[in-house]
Amino acid sequence: MFVEAALTAATAAPTSPAGSGEDSATRPGLAHRLRGAAPPYLYLLPALACLVLWTYKPLVEAAQLSVYHWNLLPTSPKTYVGLANFQRVLQLPQLRGAALNTLWYVLGLLPFSIVLPTVIALVTRRLGERSRTAYRAMVFVPMLVAPVATAAVWRWLYDPSGLFNRLFGLGDHNWLREESTALPAVLAICAWQMLGFAVLVVSAGLSGISPDYAEAAEMDGASRWQILRWITLPLLRPTLLFMLLMTVLLSGQWTFPLIDVLTQGGPADSTTNVYYLLWEFGFRSMDSGLASAAGLVFFGCFGLLAAGLVKLADRFSFHDD
């Protein structure tokens, strides 16, 4: 808030000495204001055009589809069914299971996208430049591996004759085919892939924090723990909220290719998540109306969740000044 006020004051300042009298200041003032208002919109234009064309127009079309029954074939007719698709969505037991799994994926990923990365970033901050860079480079590597390659490697590790079973003497336990272990197995792969990236994000957030605050507190006799608790972590909060938002919204998309390649949602729907269910509705059973309705329901739910988180982030983001 303070910064915004300072900026408007700064932009207003150059105009006032230019106009000698009050009457001459009003006319160029309006033109100047119009010209001054254009740049941000021009800078936004390319990105905005992409968004509207490739995200929001299709979304509107999905909303239209959601009240029809249509199997995606251009030759077959669309039948208007009103809100029947939404009713089916809310009554499907499959969907409740998928929503619960999605929640487990999010909760299971949080330690690896927020807690551990924060600890690691704090710990490596004090290490020497050279070794810190080397460690970071290494933990980031899993993020580089293409999901299908990741799935292939881990399927080989999890294989009944694979390394894990041989190493731990577990016989021929089939990790990805047992209901009890399939979801944690997929989750472990996703966590392995995310951890390094999360460490880099949190480290970037940490290095953006001026050490002046910590030094000032240190001079006042604050302990290391007090500095961490009352200075570093609060200043890191926007970064952590950003990671939280990302985990909540994207964990479904991150696990999607793994589920698709490794389990196809099975065994007995134990690894499926809401996105995979959408994919199945739309392209396996060709039920585009149901898929669109379900997509809109998820869009609404995630939207409410995200709105809450963004509000939270906004409240904390002005702490710095």
Next chain:
Amino acid sequence: MSISEPLTAPSASAGAAARSAAAPSSAGAAAKDAAAAKDAAAAVSCSAGPEDTGGGAAAGTSRRRWLPTSGRHLLMIVLSLFSLFPIYWMFASSFRRPGDVNDNSLFPWPLSLENYRIVFDSLDVGTLLANTFVIAAVTAVGQLLVCLLAAYAFAAWDFRGKGLLFLLFVATWLVPFQVTMVSNYLVLSNIGLLNTLAGVIVPNLCSALAVLMLRQHMQAFPRELLDAAKMDGRGSWTTLWTVVIPNLRPVLASLSILLFITAWNDYLWPALVLPRANSVVQLGIRSFLGAEGDAWGAIMAASGLACLPIFAIYLVMQRQVIDAFVRSGLR
């Protein structure tokens, strides 16, 4: 504290001196001069922050530690091994003879390229890699450009509808790809971009993640430097390229890596747009995974080949990122 103090003091006074030397030319009145000097002091104290990280860290190490350095190294070594082992195992398995694939030995011996021969015989690896590379590179550069401009608009201006427009960007995360897929596919077929690399690239040119990350870093960027550029008479376009982007170089390097990987890793959309015959490398592995059954050595070889170009690029880009950190630390 005693270590970092001599480091900050000279740079701050030098910066203030430079600012006050430049100030009289732009502002005439004495009162304005004083205000400008105050402003400059604020700018220096703010901009000196990020550069001082090294000094602050050095001051920190001189204090009592809750975990000895060796413990920290051990933690990081364990984590690094955890991160690298599956990848190592992939390459180790790929270099075993096809009959030895179930060996437990850490080092593959005797070495064999037989698995790679199988892969090259059954897949057109060159075309797959070239297609994937073109798609990933063009997508990453396009996204960086488009999103840099958008993030700049959000970070440097206050304008009507800013909150709503920003929400539009954030909300793309909520729109499942699976909902927009059908309609985008139909659009591509209407404008004749189906079965082309451009058809894979064009719908992905805006990345909400890139906009958010860039905006976040631009907001952390000292506002006083932007104002100073404005006072120098630089337009917003020049300011973007001469002040903002050079200062964001480390962020841009790591972000471009991320965007390139994301594009390289995308396989659902290419699978829809491109014909199977000359598609991308992940779809190659995918078909291989189904066709070869339990020929794990060959599957690992194909996966390794898919990762190799990325690993090579990472080595190069990583050095740039490290350089940028070192240079900002030395100043």
